[in-house]
Amino acid sequence: MRQLARLITLFTALTGLLLTAGLPAHAFPQAAFPLTSSGNRGTDVIALQHLLAAHGRTVTVDGVFGTGTRSATVSFQQSKGLTADGIVGPATWSALAVTVRQGDDGPAVKALQALLNAKRSAGLTVDGAFGPATHTAVRTFQSHAGIGVDGVAGPTTWKNLLWHYENINFGAGTMCAQSPDGNANAHWATAGAVGQLEAAAATFATTGNGRLPVGDAGFEHGGDIPGHASHETGMDIDVWPIRTDSAQCTAARITWQSTAYDRAATRRLVQEIRAKAPGHIDLIFFNDPQLIAEGLTTSYPNHDNHLHIRYR
Numbered sequence: 001m002r003q004l005a006r007l008i009t010l011f012t013a014l015t016g017l018l019l020t021a022g023l024p025a026h027a028f029p030q031a032a033f034p035l036t037s038s039g040n041r042g043t044d045v046i047a048l049q050h051l052l053a054a055h056g057r058t059v060t061v062d063g064v065f066g067t068g069t070r071s072a073t074v075s076f077q078q079s080k081g082l083t084a085d086g087i088v089g090p091a092t093w094s095a096l097a098v099t100v101r102q103g104d105d106g107p108a109v110k111a112l113q114a115l116l117n118a119k120r121s122a123g124l125t126v127d128g129a130f131g132p133a134t135h136t137a138v139r140t141f142q143s144h145a146g147i148g149v150d151g152v153a154g155p156t157t158w159k160n161l162l163w164h165y166e167n168i169n170f171g172a173g174t175m176c177a178q179s180p181d182g183n184a185n186a187h188w189a190t191a192g193a194v195g196q197l198e199a200a201a202a203t204f205a206t207t208g209n210g211r212l213p214v215g216d217a218g219f220e221h222g223g224d225i226p227g228h229a230s231h232e233t234g235m236d237i238d239v240w241p242i243r244t245d246s247a248q249c250t251a252a253r254i255t256w257q258s259t260a261y262d263r264a265a266t267r268r269l270v271q272e273i274r275a276k277a278p279g280h281i282d283l284i285f286f287n288d289p290q291l292i293a294e295g296l297t298t299s300y301p302n303h304d305n306h307l308h309i310r311y312r
Helices: 002-021 043-054 067-079 090-096 107-120 132-145 155-163 191-205 263-275 289-293
Strands: 175-177 212-214 236-239 281-285 307-311
Touching (some): 043 067, 043 191, 191 236, 191 263
């Protein structure tokens, strides 16, 4: 019986090794450090600015990748022997993302807390103190991501957290959520896309033309989304045109041919979308011929009643 028990124990251990040997290093096989550069906005930029500060660079933490952030990035890259192009890719993120754990404090912890709040609704105070609440939030995220759960934010945790999509904030009174194709919870996108859209919506809200209706973006971790094959990588977001009565969040959706269509307000919306993401808009599909003639949108079949933004 003892020999049988030993054999069972050995078999169980070997089975466990075989099963875990084939597992990926993280639950998100597509996880990678994002590309962040001049013109970007959002939580990833906030994290970048905090991490630059952690490495002794003076930079304003405002979530906008402007000239000051670029200069600080170039300086950091030069100090590490990296390509000093001001573009934050995998090598630069890897050098920036220092390991932090409970008991640590400073800007790197602020970066971590900001990311956990935006991407997993952790509700942390961004105070730079790695206390019990931050430790728990890190462990919760690690469990969510399927990586080692130790409460320490090391390279794998930083990569998965920076890659993770962000939910669009509809609590600011500038946008409303729409799901015309029945894709519930399809309001996730990369932090850059979300930050740029939210900034455009906030400015547009000051024009007195109502809130911005946001249709499908993507799911929390990307992947298949019915009817929207191009929305799988967190860079594509649909929004609706503006009505003359500014009731686009409560009244029926319209096309550019509708009598209730407000071309001037929709033009202003497109201008704000482009202005808040300089160099980071690949295209905007929308079939209003006047906006197409002005170089603001591009014609594409079945895009009479919504604008399809593709961020870069």
